[in-house]
Amino acid sequence: MSERGARRRMACAGGVALVLLVTGCDSAGAGDGAGKAPATSASSGDTAPASGGDTAEVNGRGVELPASYPVDEVPLVAGTLVSADVIPGRGWNVVLTPQTPLDKVADEAGALVKAKGFTQRTQARSKPDNRGYRSDKYDIFINRQDADGTVSYTVLTR
Numbered sequence: 001m002s003e004r005g006a007r008r009r010m011a012c013a014g015g016v017a018l019v020l021l022v023t024g025c026d027s028a029g030a031g032d033g034a035g036k037a038p039a040t041s042a043s044s045g046d047t048a049p050a051s052g053g054d055t056a057e058v059n060g061r062g063v064e065l066p067a068s069y070p071v072d073e074v075p076l077v078a079g080t081l082v083s084a085d086v087i088p089g090r091g092w093n094v095v096l097t098p099q100t101p102l103d104k105v106a107d108e109a110g111a112l113v114k115a116k117g118f119t120q121r122t123q124a125r126s127k128p129d130n131r132g133y134r135s136d137k138y139d140i141f142i143n144r145q146d147a148d149g150t151v152s153y154t155v156l157t158r
Helices: 003-023 102-114
Strands: 079-087 091-098 119-123 131-134 137-146 149-158
Touching: 079 149, 091 102, 102 119, 102 131, 102 137, 102 149
Parallel strands: none
Antiparallel strands: 079 091, 091 149, 119 131, 131 137, 137 149
16 A cells, blocks of 8 residues: 555545544444445546536646535645545545644634634544534535644535
């Protein structure tokens, strides 16, 4: 397994774990979502349920932000994309290495989404820099990953 693949899996697992923690779900109560297709690479041509920009954004590493990602509605902190995946029928998972120091990235990310009308819904007590936000259209879970210096965004349509 490559280091990039390991980071992607860790970030996805962290985002999913936070979603389950916040929503009070466990694997026994997964319901209709259990067994559905896993998240797929943005470069595979898959699209998410909501419309976004017309073209994919590409960084120097060749990772693309899905064209369907709602850039104008769900802003990301500045940084280098590590991975960007579509969660079929649900939303997106984006992992990036932020330009902002990790100890300040949660506040910056929160300020960006609050400026777009999101309200903070959750904050993990054991990890105060892992936070959840909500708008009329989206739920966002932003997680700081100290182990590899990244931040992950799990964006789900409502």
